[in-house]
Amino acid sequence: MKIFNWAYDIFKILDFNEAISSYLNLAINIVVLVIVTYLLDYIFKKIFIIFLAIVAARTKSSFDDFLVANKTAKYLAHLVPLFFIYKTVPVILNKFTYWEGVFEKGIKIYIIILSLWITRSIFNSLRDYLKQKPRFSDKPIDSYIQVIMLFLWLFGIVSFVLILFDVSKTTLFTTFGSISAIIILIFRDTILGFVASISVSVNDMVRIGDWITMEKFGADGDVIEINLATVKVRNFDNTTTTIPTYSLISDSFKNWRGMLDSDGRRIKRHILIKANSVTFLELDAIEKFKKIQHLTSYIEHRQADIDKYNTNNKIDKSVIVNGRNLTNLGLFRKYINQYILSHPGINKDMLLMVRYLQPTEHGIPLEIYCFSKDKEWINYEHIMADIFDHVMASLPYFDLEVFEIISTPSTKSDL
Template sequence: MEYIQDIAGAYPWLETLFWLIALFLAALVVNFVVKVALVRVLNRLISGAHFINGPEVVRSGVIARLANAAPALVISAGIMAVPGLPFAVAAVIRNVANAFIILVIAMAIAAALTLFEAIWRRRSGPAGRSIKGYVQVVTIVVYALATILMIAAIIDRSPLILLSGLGALTAVLILVFQDTLLSLVASVQISSTDMVKVGDWIEMPAMNADGDVVEIALHTVKVQNWDRTITTLPIRSLVTQPFKNWRGMQESGGRRIKRALNIDMSSIRYLTEEEQARLSRLSRLRGYLGDKSRELAEWNAALGAEAETPGNRRRMTNIGAFRAYVQAYLQAHDRIRQDMTLLVRQMPPGPEGLPLEIYCFTATIAWAEYEGIQSDIFDHLIAIAPEFGLALFQSPSGSDFGRLLAAGEASARREAFVPPSEGA
C-alpha cells in the first residue's frame, strides 16, 4: 500500500489517469446495467400493457433514448472529483456531458411526440383530423430550446443571456424560418376550417393532383393519385390556390351523373298518330302520352276555327316524348337516387346539335359501380333514340367523307354514260 502511495506521490498523473479510467469504467457499467437490465425489463413490462399501447411505446424508443443519459450523468457527477485533473479540463468534460444529457432528453421528447401522433392517427381513423403539423412544430421548438440549453451548458452560462440576445436575431430568424411560419399558418387555417383531412379525395389540376390525401405534414400534403403515383403539394397551396374536395359527395352517398346526348336537330319533328300509337305500347310512356294527348286536345278545341290551321295547333314532338321517356326511365331505375336532384333538360343548341342533358345521382359512390351504372343508362338511351325518330349528332369522320366521295363518283359515271341510239 505504501509502495502505491509512493508511486502516486512520484507520478501524480498516474493517479489522475487511474481515477479517469475508473470513472469511465463506472459509466460503462452503468450503461450496461441500465440498457441490458433495466431497459429490457421495462420494455417487457410495458409491451404487455395494452391499455397504454405498450408494444408501440417500446418501438418508439423513448425509454432507450432516455437510457443513453445514464453514463453521461455518471461522468457529469464524478468528473470534478478526479484528483489532479485541471479544473478547466474537468469543467469542459462536465459541460459536454450536460449538453449530451440535454440532447438525449430532447430526442426522447421528440420520440414521445411522434408516438403520440401515431396513437392519435390510429384512434381517430383515416378521416380524423391530422395533428402531424402541430407535432412537427412542437418538435422544432423542443430542438430549438435544446440547442440554446446545450450552448449555455457548454459555455457554462445562463441560458437567459442567450435568450436576451435573440431579440436582435428576430428578423434573421423570421427570414430563415419564413417557409415554416407560413406553412404553420396554412396548417392552422386548414385544420380550423376543416378544409382537408387525411382520406379526402381532392382534385387540383394546377398541381396535377387527383386522388386521396394520405398525409398532412407541416410543409407538405401527400396525395396518392388514381394512377398510384404520389403528388407532394406545398401545404400553402391549399390555401392560396383553388381545389375541389369530393368529401361532400362521399358523405352524401350519391355521385352525380351530368352528361348530355347531342340530338341532330334535323331529326326533330311532330309525331304522327301512328307513331303515337306505336310509342304508347312502351310502358314508361303510356301515362305520359295519354295525359299529353288530353291536354293538347283540350287546348286545340278551345281554338275553335283557328285549329284548322296546323300552325295554330299544339302537337306532340318526338323530342318531347323522348325527354319524357328518359325522365320515366331514370325515375324507375333502382340504382338512381330518387331523393336527390333528378333532371332531364334541354341545353342551348349549338353546332353539335341540341344537348339533352341527364342530371341525376347514383346510389353508390364506388367508382367502378358508378361508371357501370352511367354506361348502362347511356347504352340504353342511345339504342332507343331511333325508336322516336331521333338521330344523335356525330361529327363526320373519314369514312363518311369516303362514302360521299364514292357516291359522287358513281353519280358522275352515270351522267357520263351515253346509251347507244336505238337505230345503231
C-alpha cells in the first residue's frame, strides 16, 4: 500500500507545508482509489456475469438461469472492490483518525446493504424457480419471501442504527419500546398484512389458482398473486381486483377449491309452480301417465298401496278428495327425480333430490338439488340447461303451469 504515499513524499521534497502536503496527498489518493475501485468493479462484474452465464448454460437446472436474470452476479462482483476499499482506507487515512472512523462506518453499512441485495436476489431466484414447479405453483411463495426479507431488513436497519450512532442494543430496543405505539400506527397495514399472510399460509386458506368470491371488493375469479400486502384476483371479466391480505381473515369470502376438488358441482335451482294447477288424478289420467317409462313401475306400486289403504279403511271414493290419491304435482316431482337419476351428466353417488320449498304468493317452489359430474363452467351450464329445458317442456303434459307475473297493458290514462 506504499503506492498511496508517493504524492505525500513528492510534496515534502517540493517543500510544501506538511498539513497542505497531507491534504493534497489525501485528495489525490481518494481520486486514485475511486478510479481503481471503479475499474475493479467493472472488470469483476464482467467476469462474474460471463462466468455465471456460462455455468447456467451448461447445467440442466434452471435455478442458475434465474440467478442470472436476478443479477446476482453483479451484486457478488461488488464484493471485490469493497474488499479493496476495506484494506486501503486505513492506509490512506492513517493521519486522519476522524475520517477513518467515518469511512469505516460507511463501509460497514455498505457491507450490510450489499449483503441484503445479494440475499434478496438469491431469494427472488428461489421464488422464480419454485413457481415453475407444479408442487409449489399454488403456494404463496411471494409471501414467504417477503416475510423473510422483512425480518432481514429489520435486522439491517437495527444494524445501521447501532453502527451509525454507536449505541448499545439495550438502548436501541428501549427506545423502540418507547415509540412502539407510533411504529404500530405508521406500519399498521404492513403489520396486519404480515400477520394475515402467515395465517393464510399456515391455514391454507387461499392458494394461487384458487377461485374465490368476495362481494365486498367485487372479486370473482382466480387468485394470480399472493404477497405480504395484497392478493390479486383476475375476475372472469378479465379485470383485476386487489384485496388487502388482512381482509381474508377479517372478512368473509368464498373459496371454490372444495367444489373443484370434490366429485361434482352442485345444481340447486327451483321453478315456481302455479298453485291452482295442482289437482288429484282420476283413473283415466293415471292410465295415461303409466305410459311414461320413468313412472310405470312407480305408479303401479304406489297405486296398489293407495287402493289397499282406501279399501282397508272403507274410504268413500265417490268424492275424490277422500282417502289417499295421486296428484299431478306428486307424479311430476317423481318423474323429474327419475329423469335426473337417468341423466348421464349427473353424479349418482352424491346427494340427489327434488323437493318442495315453502309456498309463497308466487307459487310452489319445486327445487332440483343434485351434482353434475363435469365441473367446468361451460359444461356445467350446459348440463343444467339441458335438465331445465326438459323440466319446463314436461310441465304441460302434467297439466301444471309455471307462475308468471303478467304485466298489464298500459292505458292512455296511465300515460
